Amino acid sequence: MAVYTEVTDEELASFVATYDIGAVLSAKGIAEGVENSNFLLHTEAGFFILTLYEKRVHEEDLPFFIGLMEHLAARGITCPQPVKNRRGEALGRLAGRPAAIVTFLDGMWVKRPGPAHCAGVGEALAKLHEAGADFPMRRPNALSLPSWRPLFEQADGRADEVSPGLARRTLEALAELERDWPDGLPEGVIHADLFTDNVFFLGGRLSGLIDFYFACTDALAYDLAVCLNAWCFEADGSFNLTKGQAMIAAYERVRRLTDAEVAALPVLCRGAAIRFMLTRLVDWLNVPPGALVKPKDPLEYDRKLGFHRRVASAADYGLKR
Numbered sequence: 001m002a003v004y005t006e007v008t009d010e011e012l013a014s015f016v017a018t019y020d021i022g023a024v025l026s027a028k029g030i031a032e033g034v035e036n037s038n039f040l041l042h043t044e045a046g047f048f049i050l051t052l053y054e055k056r057v058h059e060e061d062l063p064f065f066i067g068l069m070e071h072l073a074a075r076g077i078t079c080p081q082p083v084k085n086r087r088g089e090a091l092g093r094l095a096g097r098p099a100a101i102v103t104f105l106d107g108m109w110v111k112r113p114g115p116a117h118c119a120g121v122g123e124a125l126a127k128l129h130e131a132g133a134d135f136p137m138r139r140p141n142a143l144s145l146p147s148w149r150p151l152f153e154q155a156d157g158r159a160d161e162v163s164p165g166l167a168r169r170t171l172e173a174l175a176e177l178e179r180d181w182p183d184g185l186p187e188g189v190i191h192a193d194l195f196t197d198n199v200f201f202l203g204g205r206l207s208g209l210i211d212f213y214f215a216c217t218d219a220l221a222y223d224l225a226v227c228l229n230a231w232c233f234e235a236d237g238s239f240n241l242t243k244g245q246a247m248i249a250a251y252e253r254v255r256r257l258t259d260a261e262v263a264a265l266p267v268l269c270r271g272a273a274i275r276f277m278l279t280r281l282v283d284w285l286n287v288p289p290g291a292l293v294k295p296k297d298p299l300e301y302d303r304k305l306g307f308h309r310r311v312a313s314a315a316d317y318g319l320k321r
């Protein structure tokens with residue numbers, strides 16, 4: 001359960017009283033997510049999500065995330081909508097943290113996605129990229145290449161405690177990425193964390209996207225690389241080509257990848273894998289005392305990185321040309 005910050009009943013009641021959503025009936029900490037503190041909030045007006053933004057979310061970035069969710073919804077992407085208080089503000093402070101209330105989305109995330117789910121995600125991702133094209137704000141990706149070596153250093157020489165050889169493998173992959181990372185790919189708004197737990201389905205159809213708190217301006221194909229990592233591997237560590245094919249083909253039915261993006265896909269997949277391995281590694285080694293959170297396994301992404309380092313071309317992910 002991710003709840004880092006406890007909120008007293010009194011604090012919650014006076015925060016919610018600044019909104020037009022009636023009185024609090026209940027608030028339950030949510031048993032998923034690792035980044036922020038989330039509560040399912042039930043008030044006289046219905047259900048909402050209350051989020052208290054934690055360590056990786058910088059307060060100055062919140063207007064980007066809030067503005068983006070409003071922008072995407074106005075262009076037909078189903079995503080949570082910030083609820084404004086009586087002063088017209090979507091952002092407030094609660095228990096010493098920046099906080100927001102957003103609308104509750106119906107649907108469930110899938111634990112074992114099949115090719116049809118992967119196709120749904122590919123299509124939704126490309127539509128998100130198109131809908132974000134005229135979003136006027138920019139936010140550089142704080143978790144891209146320049147951040148990876150400092151993140152590794154935050155692990156403070158303890159990587160091999162998690163798995164012997166992890167430090168050497170990571171340093172080799174980092175050196176390759178610093179040599180090979182592509183420039184000049186088409187850029188725009190990316191979600192940057194479209195994992196299975198951030199995509200809701202209802203009756204087999206994709207019903208909405210959540211968790212825009214890593215969204216930023218970066219290479220569009222990097223977002224596809226994040227999704228190939230998150231959706232197309234099996235529990236035994238093998239890459240499922242059928243799922244990769246379904247995702248890439250559905251993405252390309254909306255937005256065709258350029259030749260440069262196709263050529264860069266393997267290195268982008270390596271980058272996406274190391275990014276999640278590193279944040280997981282740092283979190284694994286630094287669980288805050290008292291936090292209700294189950295840290296995610298960094299070695300899952302070490303294994304995925306190993307696969308990508310053996311990939312020859314985008315055809316190995318299922319791209320057909």
Ligand SMILES: Nc1ncnc2c1ncn2[C@@H]1O[C@H](COP(=O)(O)OP(=O)(O)O)[C@@H](O)[C@H]1O
Pocket residue numbers: 002030032033034035036037038049080102103104105106197198210211213
């Ligand atoms: N708008 C929403 N509607 C319904 N459920 C939500 C919504 N936002 C978050 N949740 C629930 O809370 C969980 C954690 O949210 P998430 O945004 O992924 O956390 P984090 O901020 O830690 O990344 C989700 O898996 C989902 O179950």
Ligand SMILES: N[C@@H](CCOP(=O)(O)O)C(=O)O
Pocket residue numbers: 032033034035036193195197198211276279280296
């Ligand atoms: N998706 C990231 C962690 C952040 O995930 P969330 O559950 O809080 O959206 C990972 O799997 O490492």
